Amino acid sequence: MEPGAAGDSRPAKPGPCVSGAALAASGEPGRRMPTVAAVLPAGGCGERMGVGTPKQFCPILERPLISYTLQALERVCWIKDIVVAVTAENMGVMERIVQKYQHTRVSLAEAGVTRHRSIFNGLKALAEDEPGCKLSKPQVVIIHDAVRPFVEEDILLQVALAAEEHGCSDYDLEFGTECLQLALKYSDTKAKLVEGSPDLWKVTYKRDLSAAESIIKERISQEICMVMDTKEDTERVGYLLEEVLKKELNNVKIVSGVRSHGGRDIQQITLPQCYNFVCVNGAASDFPETQQLLSVLEQSSLSILYPVVVVLVYFLDFKSVPLGQKMESLMWIREFAKEVKKRNILLCGLLICYPQDEQTLQESLKQGAAIIAALIKDRNPGLIGQLLVA
Amino acid sequence: MEPGAAGDSRPAKPGPCVSGAALAASGEPGRRMPTVAAVLPAGGCGERMGVGTPKQFCPILERPLISYTLQALERVCWIKDIVVAVTAENMGVMERIVQKYQHTRVSLAEAGVTRHRSIFNGLKALAEDEPGCKLSKPQVVIIHDAVRPFVEEDILLQVALAAEEHGCSDYDLEFGTECLQLALKYSDTKAKLVEGSPDLWKVTYKRDLSAAESIIKERISQEICMVMDTKEDTERVGYLLEEVLKKELNNVKIVSGVRSHGGRDIQQITLPQCYNFVCVNGAASDFPETQQLLSVLEQSSLSILYPVVVVLVYFLDFKSVPLGQKMESLMWIREFAKEVKKRNILLCGLLICYPQDEQTLQESLKQGAAIIAALIKDRNPGLIGQLLVA
Structure with missing residues (x-):
């Protein structure tokens, strides 16, 4: 069995910077964190993918794969700078990605x-000591594949600490039989093998893109925020x-x-990283x-990174x-759904028949739940603006 | 680059028995085909999957993975018998799978x-020569993993012919760096390395199930059959x-x-292995x-293997x-959609506004196409019975 395989199904939260307790949790609370930067080689042309676009730029939920990898690294506070190496011809594409998805440390x-x-x-680029250069020379540099979007802070921390201690200038994370080869290859150098987890897999084939999309969809479907209207009956x-x-x-x-009925308190209702909203409206609830x-x-800028699903229930x-x-x-x-789609919000309506006898109501509610689950799970923009009936 | 990697995106048709020209196409038209059987070891417990069910029984579109593998082998006419080895505790489960999905050579x-x-x-089981035994002793036995559902006839043929010629009793198909190891391992035996393709990958982790589901959904979404009502305007x-x-x-x-208006000619309209129907109905078209x-x-038994999507357009x-x-x-x-769901048919309605000016009509039709694409691509049973509007 490959190391850490059982963790494959663990859905990690797509969130803001998660760090802080990481070093303490590493079991070395007294140790000082080295200054760390990351370099992402992203010059590949994606031959194996069988599609025209280099794989690091292939879209998942309309956002390029590399942006997910950058997001995973930016969540780790102690990685100060991230340098992406791209070919001259893709420089413009990459600049637009950094700008559109608001990557700040890249x-x-x-x-x-x-x-x-x-x-x-x-x-x-990291070593240059020119005046005005916004990059600072780090003690440790993590080299990370642009096409491994599911890297977690704990593994990065292990790598950074091992690099500082053992002086390895690069890290390799492989599974199964290749571990041995790697250990042998490095056997006469100051190297340490850091065990990876299956989450670290590399997007190589077209099927990996599908798998990545499924994982991402699952991760952003873990939470639903329900906003209720104050009308007593609706509530x-x-x-x-x-x-x-x-x-x-x-x-x-x-x-x-x-x-x-001011709308201001919605911020207090919503979870910080929730991408699914079910809004229960009163009969008279209006536009x-x-x-x-x-x-x-x-305004919350939630939908910059992922499409946000909003289901209006009547x-x-x-x-x-x-x-x-x-x-x-x-x-x-x-019409409204077409408008908000431009801001990456997927809006649908759901009608639930009420009042009816207890059993029929339960059936309607169950069907409503199945519809909400379908909209959230598939996140298909083809269905925006539809009025569904349960 | 791994061998044959570019073929990964090739969608193979899920169809009936495809064989016949295979041997001729192998470049050895004069050669006689040996008698071939397959053995599928399926006793695994699926630890790595991180789910409770052994991976060969994990459902993809509500059908267990192993049934897809059996279907892939049954499409190859010259494989006469298929023996599946399952644990005693899963014998009943496996028997029901064979019966429900009408596997005939298993x-x-x-x-x-x-x-x-x-x-x-x-x-x-294949070698037993008891009277009344329905299995016949083959010249070649192909051992195939129960969790490699995307095996194609050409590779099976290469393996069968190589086995007959070189006398290897098993086959191994691996990619990349492991090829070399495999060749070395067998270097003092009568062995031949048959190059696999990425299609042959093994469902190991939970993400592989998602990838397999995406591939299967893509394959059965390659064809749409449109049935038009005879009313002139609708047409x-x-x-x-x-x-x-x-x-x-x-x-x-x-x-x-x-x-x-007899309905009998529908069989002539439909493609043999099409799982998507768009029925364009006249205004007066009725139940x-x-x-x-x-x-x-x-009656076509199309929906035994895959959920069939039917969109009724008005x-x-x-x-x-x-x-x-x-x-x-x-x-x-x-109500009708709930009824046909029991037979694995996913029914929805689609209303398109008509007549309207040319530009608006084109927009409606485009939106209709997006809705049809969403229903066919996602095949989500949560949306059955809905009336969608374009």
């Missing part, structure tokens, strides 16, 4: 003809829906809160309130309003 | 405590939709045909006709019928 260097040349150029059904969601999607963390909610989401009383009429009154969602 | 043997023991038991918009679908989903093969179409699909003239009224008149799709 500098670019030109890739060489080989991986080692690219690494050398990256190191040179009751809202909480019933919450109960059913908790039961049906039992791996998903669900938090909820009531929206007062301005939804618009307010979406403005808060847009309860429908068949006896007082026919389905058709209700649907027509909600047709604004269609 | 026998079961009991797995041993090691992989080699399991292979031995499988070979013993025209139907063909406009077909054009847009061809443009928007340019990797997908689309065929279409007109349904006469019995759709029911007839679905009966034909059900054109909506806003001026004569309000959207709400139209939607209410189509609410039967909701």
Whole structure:
């Protein structure tokens, strides 16, 4: 069995900077952290991928793979600078990626003809002691593949500490049979083998892109934030829906809160890194309130990195309003969804029939949960603006 | 670069028996094919997967992984018998899989405590010369991992011919650096290294299941069959939709045909291994006709192996019928979808506004194509019975 294999299914949170306790947790609380930078050789052309685009630029949920790798490194506070080595022809592409996805600690260097040349150029950029240079010379440099997006802080920490202690200038993380070869290869140098985990796998083939997309989709589907309208009756059904969601999607963390009619308190309801919102609206709930909610989401810059799913839930009383009429009154969602799609928000409507007898209501709520799960899991932009009925 | 890596993205058709020309294509047309059987050791417990179920029984689109591997082997006509070695405790599970997915050339043997023991038991089952035994003793036995579902006929043929010629009793297919080791390992035996392709990869980790699901979904989304109603006006918009679908989903093969009002000719319209149907209905099109179409699909046993997506398209003239009224008149799709889901058919409705000015119509058709693509790509059962609007 390969080392650490059981950890493959562990969903790590896509979040902001996670560091701090890391060094303490490493078991060496007295030790001083070296200054660390990272170099990413990203000059590859992606032959094996069988697609035209170099693999580090292949999109996952419309964002290039390398941006996920940069995000993983930027989450680690003690990595001060990240240098990406790209070919001259991709320099512009890379600059736009850094800007669009707001990578703040990234500098670019030109890739060489080989991986080692690219690494050398990256190191040179870090070593230059010119006045005005924003990069500072680090004690340890981590060389990380641009196409290993799932690297975690603990492994980076182990590598950085090992590098400082053993003086290895590079790190290699491999699994299974190749570990032995690696150990042998380095046997007469000051080297230390740091065990990797299967999370560290490299995106090589087209199927790896699909796997990466699935992992990312799963990670950002772990939490749902429910925003309830204050109308008393809606609130009751809202909480019933919450109960059913908790039961049906039992791996998903669900938090909820009531929206007062100013909209300002939404920030307090939402989780810091939640990409899924279910908004339970009262019968009279209207467009301005939804618009307010979406403005808060847009300002939060949540959707810069991942598409955010927003499901607007309405309860429908068949006896007082026919389905058709209700649907027509909600047709604004269609146009509005196109608008917010531009800001990477995927908006849908969900109608749940209410009141009805207890059993039918439970069935509707279950179906509603299945629809919400489908929208969140697949995150398919082809379905924005639709009014779904449970 | 690993051998044959560029072939990774090649989508192979999930179809019936494909053989025949294989031997001729192998460049040895005069050569007689040896009698061949396959043994699948499937006694593993799936530790590395990080899930409770042994990996060979993990579901992909609700069907266990091993059934896909069996299907891949059954497509090859010259493999006469397939013996699966499973543990005693999984014997019942395996029997139900063989029955449910109609695997016809499969026998079961009991797995041993090691992989080699399991292979031995499988070979013993083939060698037994008891009266009444339905298995016949083959000249060549291919040992194939139960968790490599994407094996192709050409590689199996190479292996079978090499085995006959060189007398190797097993085959190993590995990539990259391990090829060399393998060659060395066997250097003093009568062995031949048959180069594998990346398609042959082994489902090992949970991410591999996601990748396998993506590959399978992609393969069964390569073809759409459009069934047009004979009403003249519908036919025209139907063909406009077909054009847009061809443009928007340019990797997908689309065929279409007109349904006469008996329903019998649907078999002639449909492709032999197509799992996606778009049925364009006239304004007056009613429930019995759709029911007839679905009966034909059900009888075709297409949905035994894969979920079949059926999108019922209706054109909506806003001026004569309000959207709400139209939607209410189509609410039967909701109940009907629940019914056909039991037979693995995923049914949805799609309303396209018509007539409207040329530009708006084109936009609607484009949105319709995006919705159809989403339903076919994701195949999410949570969305069955929904009426989507383009």
